[in-house]
Amino acid sequence: MVSWFCGMGxxxxxxxxxxxxxxxPAPAGPVECPEPDVVVVGAGPGGLSAAVGAAGSxxxxxxxxxxxxxxxxxxxAARHPLIERAEAxxxxxxxxxxxxxxxxxxxxxxxxxxxxxxxVLATGGYDRVVPFxxxxxxxxxxxxxxxxxxKGQGVPIGRRVLVAGTGPFLLAVAxxxxxxxxxxxxxxxxxRLSRWLRxxxxxxxxxxxxxxxxxxxxxxxxxxxxxxxxxERYGDGLRALVSPKDRWVEVDAVCVGHGxxxxxxxxVALGCxxxxxxxxxxxxxxxxxxxxxxVPGVLVxxxxxxxxxxxLAMAEGAIAGLAAAHxxxxxDDRALAAATxxxxxxxxxxxxxxxxxxxxxxxxxxxxxxxTVLCRCERxxxxxxxxxxxRYGIDDVRALKLLTRVGMGMCQGRMCGRTALALLxxxxxxxxxxxxxxxxxxxxxxxxxxxxxxxxxxxxx
Amino acid sequence: xxxxxxxxxxxxxxxxxxxxxxxxxxxxxxxRGGLVAGTTGSGEGNLLVSDKxxxxxxxxxxxxxxxxxxxxxxxGDIELEAKGGLIVTRSDAALPALSAAAxxxxxxxxxxxxxxxxxxxEREPAIAPDVVGGVxxxxxxxxxxxxxxxxxxxxxxxxxxxxxxxxxxxxxRPDGVDTxxxxxxxxxxxxxxxxxxxxxxxxxxxxxxRGFVMVTEPVGRLIxxxxxxxxxxxxxxxxxxxxxxxxxxxxxxxxxxLIGATRELVGFDPALxxxxxxxxxxxxxxxxxxxxxxxxxxxYRGYRPFAPDHLPVIGPDPGMPSLLHAHGHEGAGIGLAPAxxxxxxxxxxxxxxxxxxxPFDPARFLTATPTPLx
Numbered sequence: 001m002v003s004w005f006c007g008m009g010x011x012x013x014x015x016x017x018x019x020x021x022x023x024x025p026a027p028a029g030p031v032e033c034p035e036p037d038v039v040v041v042g043a044g045p046g047g048l049s050a051a052v053g054a055a056g057s058x059x060x061x062x063x064x065x066x067x068x069x070x071x072x073x074x075x076x077a078a079r080h081p082l083i084e085r086a087e088a089x090x091x092x093x094x095x096x097x098x099x100x101x102x103x104x105x106x107x108x109x110x111x112x113x114x115x116x117x118x119x120v121l122a123t124g125g126y127d128r129v130v131p132f133x134x135x136x137x138x139x140x141x142x143x144x145x146x147x148x149x150x151k152g153q154g155v156p157i158g159r160r161v162l163v164a165g166t167g168p169f170l171l172a173v174a175x176x177x178x179x180x181x182x183x184x185x186x187x188x189x190x191x192r193l194s195r196w197l198r199x200x201x202x203x204x205x206x207x208x209x210x211x212x213x214x215x216x217x218x219x220x221x222x223x224x225x226x227x228x229x230x231x232e233r234y235g236d237g238l239r240a241l242v243s244p245k246d247r248w249v250e251v252d253a254v255c256v257g258h259g260x261x262x263x264x265x266x267x268v269a270l271g272c273x274x275x276x277x278x279x280x281x282x283x284x285x286x287x288x289x290x291x292x293x294x295v296p297g298v299l300v301x302x303x304x305x306x307x308x309x310x311x312l313a314m315a316e317g318a319i320a321g322l323a324a325a326h327x328x329x330x331x332d333d334r335a336l337a338a339a340t341x342x343x344x345x346x347x348x349x350x351x352x353x354x355x356x357x358x359x360x361x362x363x364x365x366x367x368x369x370x371x372t373v374l375c376r377c378e379r380x381x382x383x384x385x386x387x388x389x390x391r392y393g394i395d396d397v398r399a400l401k402l403l404t405r406v407g408m409g410m411c412q413g414r415m416c417g418r419t420a421l422a423l424l425x426x427x428x429x430x431x432x433x434x435x436x437x438x439x440x441x442x443x444x445x446x447x448x449x450x451x452x453x454x455x456x457x458x459x460x461x
Numbered sequence: 462x463x464x465x466x467x468x469x470x471x472x473x474x475x476x477x478x479x480x481x482x483x484x485x486x487x488x489x490x491x492x493r494g495g496l497v498a499g500t501t502g503s504g505e506g507n508l509l510v511s512d513k514x515x516x517x518x519x520x521x522x523x524x525x526x527x528x529x530x531x532x533x534x535x536x537g538d539i540e541l542e543a544k545g546g547l548i549v550t551r552s553d554a555a556l557p558a559l560s561a562a563a564x565x566x567x568x569x570x571x572x573x574x575x576x577x578x579x580x581x582x583e584r585e586p587a588i589a590p591d592v593v594g595g596v597x598x599x600x601x602x603x604x605x606x607x608x609x610x611x612x613x614x615x616x617x618x619x620x621x622x623x624x625x626x627x628x629x630x631x632x633x634r635p636d637g638v639d640t641x642x643x644x645x646x647x648x649x650x651x652x653x654x655x656x657x658x659x660x661x662x663x664x665x666x667x668x669x670x671r672g673f674v675m676v677t678e679p680v681g682r683l684i685x686x687x688x689x690x691x692x693x694x695x696x697x698x699x700x701x702x703x704x705x706x707x708x709x710x711x712x713x714x715x716x717x718x719l720i721g722a723t724r725e726l727v728g729f730d731p732a733l734x735x736x737x738x739x740x741x742x743x744x745x746x747x748x749x750x751x752x753x754x755x756x757x758x759x760x761y762r763g764y765r766p767f768a769p770d771h772l773p774v775i776g777p778d779p780g781m782p783s784l785l786h787a788h789g790h791e792g793a794g795i796g797l798a799p800a801x802x803x804x805x806x807x808x809x810x811x812x813x814x815x816x817x818x819x820p821f822d823p824a825r826f827l828t829a830t831p832t833p834l835x
Contacts, residue, residue: 102735396498399607447756448756
């Protein structure tokens with residue numbers, strides 16, 4: 001039996017008989033690419049824009065991406081002018097099916113170490129799920145995971161499906177599910193449409209977004225101001241408790257998303273400064289007006305600098321790619337300013353819309369009931385973690401991980417980190433340092449045989 | 462005013478605090494970092510007799526193993542596992558030395574069972590085919606060191622001890638210790654600051670010896686004992702500053718495999734060493750070829766409190782009798798902690814210690830030829 005949760009290679013619970021991470025391609029063969037000027041990590045909208053920007057300024061670019069094909073989650077399996085432009089560019093080489101498994105000082109990719117003169121991190125993010133009783137049952141998946149399965153393999157996660165959480169992304173997921181034949185019982189949306197009334201400028205400024213939303217909405221019931229608070233096994237399927245009306249809904253699958261968690265471990269490993277994004281509480285990389293991080297030569301674009309969606313990521317990526325070319329001396333200050341001017345205007349406009357989305361669809365930070373599984377990898381419940389916090393006097397993330405095993409499993413805190421921080425804050429009354437949950441010296445699990453090739457001279461044997 | 466101020470809330474400080482609190486002494490623990498922030502949180506949790514030749518450290522280890530078993534029931538779930546240790550070699554030439562070491566240890570009270578290649582494979586079916594023999598040590602145990610230390614502190618707190626985190630001791634006086642913001646008056650001060658202990662009281666040549674440990678994804682019961690190669694013994698006993706690697710591989714109750722251990726005298730350098738990682742991976746695959754396809758998910762480093770003669774430092778400060786040292790256990794601190802705490806508590810209340818403390822006397826560094834710090 002194949003289980004499925006994140007659908008994008010971060011939860012390590014999308015497991016088949018052979019291996020976890022059935023949701024991403026099997027590791028590709030040897031890494032073959034020229035020595036690049038610029039490495040772009042991630043081939044989503046942000047990374048592709050960065051690659052085109054840097055290569056257009058004369059840089060030799062290598063794009064490293066986990067997917068079988070460029071595009072990332074948003075452009076997945078779609079023909080898109082941006083993908084075609086990047087693929088056709090003579091100075092862009094794609095290394096697909098690989099991830100950067102460690103960073104600092106070079107970038108470790110498969111058995112290679114790349115030492116580019118500039119790096120653009122466009123590592124995106126993944127669905128955030130606020131745990132609830134039953135979120136670890138088979139059939140409960142992330143909204144993005146359900147979409148990946150639908151768009152990537154044409155398979156619906158279930159026949160009768162509930163999509164729940166918050167944010168307009170849920171509507172897109174519902175549409176993808178319907179396209180592959182699933183019956184979407186409803187989209188259970190925690191927010192209320194009336195919250196939009198407080199953000200008229202954002203609506204007026206981005207009419208295209210509204211058209212997109214309306215297209216998704218057609219034929220789907222949206223239950224506003226409601227939440228799925230528990231899921232149980234029921235017959236051959238599941239049933240979900242929808243609050244505040246407390247009615248049970250019978251389904252095969254529940255797809256959940258409460259916004260997104262940015263992937264920032266490579267930036268943290270490279271020493272980039274981070275901050276907590278006040279809009280949704282995510283830990284993000286601090287960047288300046290040209291997408292430069294605090295580390296010279298490390299540019300960051302897209303969700304890793306603050307969740308804002310694909311359109312914003314494209315503008316940020318374009319700026320980051322040009323800033324990378326500027327960093328290595330291919331273009332001067334004036335050229336950078338001129339080339340990025342229109343992208344900056346676009347970025348400002350899309351940022352306003354993203355800000356409105358955050359305000360309309362606030363990310364909940366609740367601590368779930370004690371019986372709820374907190375850490376899926378290590379099977380630690382909220383109650384057990386809470387008892388250890390109290391018994392041992394745990395007041396920081398390092399001690400929490402070591403003593404409770406929360407965040408110590410395969411996903412290294414990607415799924416549970418945010419909730420664990422909320423639990424620690426609730427119990428101690430202090431705000432814990434969130435960076436401890438983003439420190440992953442191995443950004444992804446790496447086979448010992450790959451590590452065995454590391455020699456004593458900082459390179460490979 | 463308290464009876465005892467313990468500096469350091471790692472496993473040794475926690476054991477000292479608990480042993481003292483159990484004797485009715487009032488205790489305060491001062492810790493410069495957070496809970497399990499230092500070496501204790503970076504260890505593998507080895508409770509070993511197998512790696513110790515006959516002598517004072519082995520005596521301390523045997524006492525400590527007894528105390529671990531006594532203390533464990535009160536400490537709750539600390540993942541104490543009597544898994545046994547297995548020293549193996551791929552060299553026929555190394556077998557006589559292994560065998561001689563085991564016989565000498567047996568005289569000192571260690572259970573040791575010499576194994577031929579087939580017997581090794583029976584105990585560890587996934588072992589490399591070129592392993593020619595080894596010795597099995599059934600007394601070797603493993604514990605989850607962070608939980609053990611935290612459980613000892615919690616048990617001490619239940620008996621009235623106070624634990625002050627993020628409170629460094631900046632100076633020690635005959636009647637207590639100073640923190641940056643206040644002072645604690647105490648009849649006795651215990652320096653259990655581990656790799657950071659050298660600066661508190663008379664300067665002692667305790668230095669950090671860095672080590673890396675790698676953790677794999679869960680693999681089930683692939684590895685059943687703590688398995689290590691015979692070179693480990695030489696490396697533990699070595700004084701070289703350059704990196705030495707000898708492979709130590711063991712499974713854990715969580716299903717992950719721990720792979721150690723490197724040893725380097727490079728100060729408190731936090732940088733991840735790809736050399737160390739590569740060496741650990743090669744060593745692990747050489748012992749268990751099936752690990753080649755297993756993935757590492759974490760790597761971390763710690764600083765062992767290294768004393769130049771490889772013996773713990775336990776006893777009164779040469780210049781300040783109210784200051785008791787309890788450090789210098791290098792990589793054996795988890796295993797030796799209960800005995801150390803027990804002996805410190807015995808010293809404080811004036812009992813005759815269960816072990817002669819002379820070999821561990823801090824004053825030995827003042828009388829012997831000075832050992833240059835690396």
